[in-house]
Amino acid sequence: xxxxxxxxxxxxxxxxxxxxxxxxxxxxxxxxxxxxxxxxxxxxxxxxxxxxxxxxxxxxxxxxxxxxxxxxxxxxxxxxxxxxxxxxxxxxxxxxxxxxxxxxxxxxxxxxxxxxxx
Numbered sequence: 001x002x003x004x005x006x007x008x009x010x011x012x013x014x015x016x017x018x019x020x021x022x023x024x025x026x027x028x029x030x031x032x033x034x035x036x037x038x039x040x041x042x043x044x045x046x047x048x049x050x051x052x053x054x055x056x057x058x059x060x061x062x063x064x065x066x067x068x069x070x071x072x073x074x075x076x077x078x079x080x081x082x083x084x085x086x087x088x089x090x091x092x093x094x095x096x097x098x099x100x101x102x103x104x105x106x107x108x109x110x111x112x113x114x115x116x117x118x
Contacts (some may be wrong), residue, residue, distance in 0.1 A: 013048030040074035
């Protein structure tokens with residue numbers, strides 16, 4: 001990210017880098033001392049369009065009753081809300097329009113003001 005910021009120079013202020021996982025991991029190790037694919041995801045964002053450096057989360061906890069199916073960290077923020085908000089901010093398109101056209105009008109909270117410089 002630092003290298004990209006250096007090469008983009010002033011244009012880095014108008015950029016958004018979004019990286020994500022397609023799956024989470026199970027909380028406990030398996031017999032081979034690794035972890036299996038699990039529920040959830042994580043998103044890493046950088047660039048000048050990010051409102052502030054932060055960890056944005058709704059931490060569910062690690063108690064058995066708080067885990068998804070008793071084994072995976074529970075995903076509490078719909079990643080599509082982040083994607084839709086990012087596209088709204090990057091392309092200067094109304095969130096409701098983007099949600100309707102790209103996300104089949106699924107109920108998604110607008111995170112644009114919380115996460116992005118608009």
